[in-house]
Amino acid sequence: MSAPVATQTLIEVRDLNVHFAINASFKARVTGRGGATVKAVDGVSFDLHEGEVLGLVGESGSGKTTLGRALLGLVRPTSGSVKLRGEELVGLPERDLRPKRRHLQMVFQDPHASLNPGMTLQTALAHPLQIHKLTSGDAETQAKVRETLELVGLFPTQRFSDSFPSDLSGGQKQRAAIARAIITGPDLVVADEPVSMLDMSVRAKILDLMIDLKERIGLTYVYVTHDLASAKFFCDRVAIMYLGRIVEIGTVDEIFNEPKHPYTQALIRAIPEPDPDKALPRDLPRGEIPDAARPPLGCSFHPRCPKAFNICGWEARDLQTMLESRWMDLGEDRYGEERPLVGDFSKLKSTEHDAFLPAGSGKDPGELLALLEKIRAEEPDEPMWTGVKEMHAEAHGVRVTFEPGIDPPLYETGGAKAACLLYKPD
Amino acid sequence: MTATTSVTGAPDTPPTTGPPKRRGGILSKIAAPYKQSHGVQRFMLVTGTAVSLIIVLLAIFAPLIAPFSFDTYQADGARFPTQGEPSDVNPWGTTVQGFDVMSRTIYGARTALEVLILAVVFSLAIGVPLGLISGYVGGWLDRIMVLIMDALFAFPYLLLAIVAAFLLTNTIDSGIVVTAIAITVVYVPQYFRVVRASTLSAREATYIEAARAMGAKPSTIIRKYLFGNVVQSVPVIATLNAADAILTLAGLGFLGLGIQPSEAAEWGYDLQRAIADAGAGIWWTALYPGLGIVLAVTALTLVGEGLNDVLNPTLRRRRIKRPVISSSAVGPASAPTTEREAG
Numbered sequence: 001m002s003a004p005v006a007t008q009t010l011i012e013v014r015d016l017n018v019h020f021a022i023n024a025s026f027k028a029r030v031t032g033r034g035g036a037t038v039k040a041v042d043g044v045s046f047d048l049h050e051g052e053v054l055g056l057v058g059e060s061g062s063g064k065t066t067l068g069r070a071l072l073g074l075v076r077p078t079s080g081s082v083k084l085r086g087e088e089l090v091g092l093p094e095r096d097l098r099p100k101r102r103h104l105q106m107v108f109q110d111p112h113a114s115l116n117p118g119m120t121l122q123t124a125l126a127h128p129l130q131i132h133k134l135t136s137g138d139a140e141t142q143a144k145v146r147e148t149l150e151l152v153g154l155f156p157t158q159r160f161s162d163s164f165p166s167d168l169s170g171g172q173k174q175r176a177a178i179a180r181a182i183i184t185g186p187d188l189v190v191a192d193e194p195v196s197m198l199d200m201s202v203r204a205k206i207l208d209l210m211i212d213l214k215e216r217i218g219l220t221y222v223y224v225t226h227d228l229a230s231a232k233f234f235c236d237r238v239a240i241m242y243l244g245r246i247v248e249i250g251t252v253d254e255i256f257n258e259p260k261h262p263y264t265q266a267l268i269r270a271i272p273e274p275d276p277d278k279a280l281p282r283d284l285p286r287g288e289i290p291d292a293a294r295p296p297l298g299c300s301f302h303p304r305c306p307k308a309f310n311i312c313g314w315e316a317r318d319l320q321t322m323l324e325s326r327w328m329d330l331g332e333d334r335y336g337e338e339r340p341l342v343g344d345f346s347k348l349k350s351t352e353h354d355a356f357l358p359a360g361s362g363k364d365p366g367e368l369l370a371l372l373e374k375i376r377a378e379e380p381d382e383p384m385w386t387g388v389k390e391m392h393a394e395a396h397g398v399r400v401t402f403e404p405g406i407d408p409p410l411y412e413t414g415g416a417k418a419a420c421l422l423y424k425p426d
Numbered sequence: 427m428t429a430t431t432s433v434t435g436a437p438d439t440p441p442t443t444g445p446p447k448r449r450g451g452i453l454s455k456i457a458a459p460y461k462q463s464h465g466v467q468r469f470m471l472v473t474g475t476a477v478s479l480i481i482v483l484l485a486i487f488a489p490l491i492a493p494f495s496f497d498t499y500q501a502d503g504a505r506f507p508t509q510g511e512p513s514d515v516n517p518w519g520t521t522v523q524g525f526d527v528m529s530r531t532i533y534g535a536r537t538a539l540e541v542l543i544l545a546v547v548f549s550l551a552i553g554v555p556l557g558l559i560s561g562y563v564g565g566w567l568d569r570i571m572v573l574i575m576d577a578l579f580a581f582p583y584l585l586l587a588i589v590a591a592f593l594l595t596n597t598i599d600s601g602i603v604v605t606a607i608a609i610t611v612v613y614v615p616q617y618f619r620v621v622r623a624s625t626l627s628a629r630e631a632t633y634i635e636a637a638r639a640m641g642a643k644p645s646t647i648i649r650k651y652l653f654g655n656v657v658q659s660v661p662v663i664a665t666l667n668a669a670d671a672i673l674t675l676a677g678l679g680f681l682g683l684g685i686q687p688s689e690a691a692e693w694g695y696d697l698q699r700a701i702a703d704a705g706a707g708i709w710w711t712a713l714y715p716g717l718g719i720v721l722a723v724t725a726l727t728l729v730g731e732g733l734n735d736v737l738n739p740t741l742r743r744r745r746i747k748r749p750v751i752s753s754s755a756v757g758p759a760s761a762p763t764t765e766r767e768a769g
C-alpha cells in the first residue's frame with residue numbers, strides 16, 4: 001500500500017486499560033474490590049495519524065474488539081487516556097461523548113445483526129443525520145441518504161433506500177452498515193473484522209470499497225482482524241496484540257518482512273501459502289492461549305515462546321505444564337514410575353519467583369529432586385530450564401527458585417517496536 | 427495485496443427477488459397468525475375469535491339488542507315480578523330485585539369490555555415502559571423494579587385486586603375505573619416481566635450498540651430500536667391476561683367490590699345475588715350470567731393460546747410452503763451491476 005501520509009496525529013492512546021470483573025462475588029461487587037478481572041486491554045499506547053490505516057491483529061480473545069470499542073468510548077476504559085485531536089475522551093460522561101460520536105464510527109463484524117430489522121435503509125441512514133442535526137428538512141436528508149448509498153455502491157438508490165435489511169445479501173448489508181457509519185462524515189472508523197462473516201467473493205470488494213472511501217472522503221481506519229493476509233493488503237501500519245497488549249507495532253513492511261517478536265514471526269509463518277509447493281510447515285506457537293484472568297508472569301507469551309530465556313518470567317505453573325506434557329509424551333510406563341514421586345499439583349505453592357513442589361506421600365524429596373535433575377539433563381532444550389536458578393530438597397518437597405522475570409515494554413528494534421526481552425537494551 | 431484482490435466471484439447484485447417487500451399494514455399483521463396456523467390451532471383461533479367478536483358486538487350494541495336497560499324494573503308502567511320465570515316480556519326471567527336477566531346479561535358484556543379495555547391500556551401504559559427501562563438501563567434501578575414486581579407477582583392475585591379496589595373505592599368515583607386499576611395492579615408484573623426479558627436479550631443485539639455508536643440517546647434507543655422489536659410478545663400476554671382479567675372482574679363483583687350495582691350490570695355481582703335462588707329451583711338468574719363468564723373466558727383463552735402457539739417461536743411449527751418460482755426471481759436482464767472494482 002501507499003506509504004503512510006504522516007500528517008497530524010488524530011488519536012493518541014496512552015496506557016489504556018480496560019478490565020472486566022468476572023464472576024465477582026456479591027461482596028466484591030459492593031465494595032468494588034476483590035474478585036477476578038480480565039485485563040482485556042492492558043496498558044496499550046499508540047498514535048494514529050490522520051489518513052492512515054492501522055491494523056489490530058491477534059488471536060481470538062486478545063482484546064482487539066475491546067480496544068476498538070474503547071477508542072470510541074463504547075466500553076468504559078478502566079484507566080488511561082484517549083485523545084481525539086488533543087481532546088481527552090476517557091472519563092467524559094456519556095452525555096458529552098454523544099456529540100463526539102459523529103467523528104468516531106464503527107463497522108461491526110456481523111452485518112446481519114448490525115442493522116435494525118425493522119428499519120428501511122432510508123430510516124436507518126437518516127437517523128444519524130437527525131441525531132446530529134446535520135441536515136435541515138426531509139428533502140435534504142433524503143438526498144444525503146441517496147448520495148451516501150450511491151457512494152457505497154448500493155444503486156439504484158431508489159430501490160435500496162426502501163429495502164429492509166432482510167432483503168439484502170450479506171455484502172449489501174455490510175455496505176449499508178458502512179454507509180451508516182460514514183454518513184456523518186467521521187474522522188475515524190473502527191472496522192471490527194468487517195469482512196470475516198462475508199462470502200469469499202465479496203470480501204475483496206468490501207475492502208476495496210473501504211479504501212476507495214478513505215481516499216474520497218478522508219477517513220482514518222482502525223482495522224481489526226485476525227487475518228494477517230488482509231491486513232497486509234489493507235493497512236499502513238499493523239499492531240500485533242496478545243493477551244490485551246500490543247506486542248509489536250510497525251509498518252506493514254517491517255511487520256511482514258522483518259518481524260521482530262517471536263509471536264509475530266510465528267503468525268507470519270502460519271499465513272497459508274497459496275502455492276502448495278512453497279508451503280512451509282505451519283508452526284503456530286505451541287500450547288494454548290493462557291487464561292486471560294491469570295496471565296503468565298513476566299512476558300505473557302513466554303509459555304509458548306520458542307526463544308524464551310532466563311528472564312522471561314518462569315514460574316510454578318510452567319513447572320507443572322512441563323511435567324504434564326512430558327508425561328503425555330512418555331506413555332504409561334514412565335508415567336507410572338514418575339508420577340508417584342510428585343505430590344498433588346493443587347498443593348504446588350508459589351511466591352514471586354519461587355515454587356514449592358510437594359513430593360508424593362511417603363516419597364523422599366531427594367528422589368523428586370533427582371527426577372527433576374534427570375529431566376533437566378534429558379531435555380536441555382526446554383526453555384524453562386534457562387530460568388531455573390536453583391533447586392533443593394526441603395522437608396516435604398523440592399523448592400525451585402526461578403530467575404526474576406521482566407515484563408517487557410515496547411522496545412525499539414531498529415524497525416518495528418517489539419515487546420520482547422531479546423531487544424532489551426543493556 | 428495480490429492474494430486478496432485476485433479473488434473473484436459472482437457479482438454482488440441488487441435484490442432481484444422483485445421489488446422490496448412492504449412490511450404489510452396493520453391488517454395483514456393481524457391476519458398473519460390466522461394464515462400461519464393450521465389444524466387444531468386454527469380451529470382454536472377461529473372459534474375463539476368468532477365468539478369473542480360476538481361478545482364484543484353484544485357489548486357495543488347492548489342498548490339496541492337488550493330489551494331493557496340493566497336497571498329497568500318496569501315496562502309500560504307495570505313492575506316486573508321478582509324472580510319471575512321466563513316470559514314474553516322477560517325472555518330469560520327476572521332477578522330477585524326485579525331486573526330483566528337478559529338485559530343484565532347483555533349489559534354485563536358491556537361492563538366486561540369496558541373494564542378489559544381500560545385494564546389492558548393501563549397495564550400496557552405502565553408495564554411496557556417499565557420493562558423497557560428496567561431491562562435497558564439495568565443496575566440498581568433494574569434490581570429494585572424486579573424486586574417490587576416479583577413481590578406483587580407473588581401476592582395472591584385476587585387478594586391484591588381486593589386490596590387495590592378497597593383502597594381506591596373512596597378516591598375514585600367510577601367503579602369501572604376502580605376495577606380496571608385493581609386488575610392493572612395484578613397484571614402489570616406480567617407485562618413487565620415479559621417485556622424486560624425480551625429487552626434484556628434485544629439489548630445485546632449489535633444494532634443496539636450500533637445505535638449507541640451513532641450517538642443516540644438511551645431514550646431514543648428505547649423508542650426507535652428496542653420498542654418495535656420487543657412489543658411483539660405483548661399481544662399474546664394481553665389476550666391471555668384478558669381471560670384471567672374477566673375472572674378477576676367477576677370475583678370482585680361477586681364480593682361486592684368495585685362496580686356499584688346502580689352503576690352497571692356485572693356478571694359476578696348477579697351470580698352472587700342468585701346464590702340463594704338456586705336452592706329454590708330458580709335456575710335462570712344464575713345460568714345466564716354464569717354462561718356469560720364461561721363463554722368470555724373460554725373464547726379469550728382460545729385466542730390467547732392459539733396466538734401463543736403460532737407466534738411463540740419455541741413452539742412454532744409452521745406449515746411448510748412449497749417454494750414458488752416466480753419469473754421475477756430471475757431478475758430483470760437490465761438490472762445494473764452494483765459492483766465494480768473500486769480501488
Ligand SMILES: Nc1ncnc2c1ncn2[C@@H]1O[C@H](COP(=O)(O)OP(=O)(O)OP(=O)(O)O)[C@@H](O)[C@H]1O
Pocket residue numbers: 020021022038039040058059060061062063064065066067226292
Ligand atoms: N463485556 C465483557 N465482559 C467480560 N469480559 C469480556 C467482555 N468483553 C470482552 N471480554 C473478555 O475480554 C477479552 C478480550 O475480548 P475481545 O472480544 O476484545 O477479543 P477479540 O480479540 O476481539 O477476540 P475475537 O477475535 O474472538 O473477536 C476476552 O477474554 C473476553 O472474554
Ligand code: SF4
Pocket residue numbers: 261262263299300301302303305306307308309312408419420421422
Ligand atoms: S520476552 Fe521475547 S523471548 Fe522472552 S518470552 Fe517474551 S517473546 Fe519470548
Ligand SMILES: [Mg+2]
Pocket residue numbers: 064065066192
Ligand atoms: Mg472481536
